Amino acid sequence: MFQHDLFPPERRDEQAKRSASRPLLDLPAILExxxxxxxRPRYSFMVLNLIAQxxxxxxxxxxxxxxxxxxxPIRDWLCDALLPVAQRDPRRLALSQKVRCELEAERVLPADPELAQRLVDEKVGERLRRSGRTNVSRAVSELVRAGLVTRHYQGYRVDHRNRGAKRQAVYTVVPEARRALGSGN
Structure with a gap:
């Protein structure tokens, strides 16, 4: 928005075309x-918000x-940050029971209940992080497709045919989305 009498007509027309061609991205537009x-738009929004923060x-x-x-690594951090969301999920509780049964069958579960629970929690955490990385990667891919995030990689052998060789993701929230989320300019 600008005061029309301060700009010559050709500059006003140019500004109006630019404004019309690029719609304002606000929070409702991001959600849409x-x-x-x-x-999974809610999960993707949480990932977007965490990346912006x-x-x-x-x-x-x-x-x-x-x-x-x-x-x-950023994917592990995002995964760990989102773990509390699934705290009461019945699948998580079932996974905890499954891990406990597996450890009992292997006879590696300690007799002390506190140590046993700590071991079960550790094993459940490993499994949740493994699946969480996949969920985060999928959500980031959707954010990239939506045009809200760009992704590139840093690390050893980025251009190698075995691209997974010690490379780590870097996620960048586009400026319009950062403004809408209130995370900067």
Whole structure:
């Protein structure tokens, strides 16, 4: 929006064309875009929000995030941040029971109930992180397709045919989405 009497007519027309060709991206528009292009729009929105928070200064998050004294890959950080969402999920409770039964069958479950629960929680956490990485990658791919995030990789052998060789993802929220989420300019 600008004051018409301050700009010559040709500049006004140019500004109007630019504004019309690029619709304003606000929070409802982001949600609408996610609903149209994502299988799980709420999950994708949570991932988008976490990426925007992690990359608050530059808009880019990754390849690693500092969590206290440790540095972890961005996908693992996103996965860990989203784990509480599934805390009461019946599948998670069933997985805990399944892991406990497997450990009992292998006879590696300690007799002490606290140690046993700690071991079960550790094994469940490993499985959840493995599946969570897949879910995060899928959500980020949907965000890339929706035009809200760009993704590139850093690390060893990025251009090698075995592209998984020690490369880590870097996610960047596009500026329009950052503005709509209130995460910067």
């Amino acid at each position: 875009r996610l609903t149209a292009s994502c299988e 992690a990359g608050a200064r530059s808009g880019s998050a990754g390849p690693h995030i500092r969590e206290g004294d440790t540095i972890i």
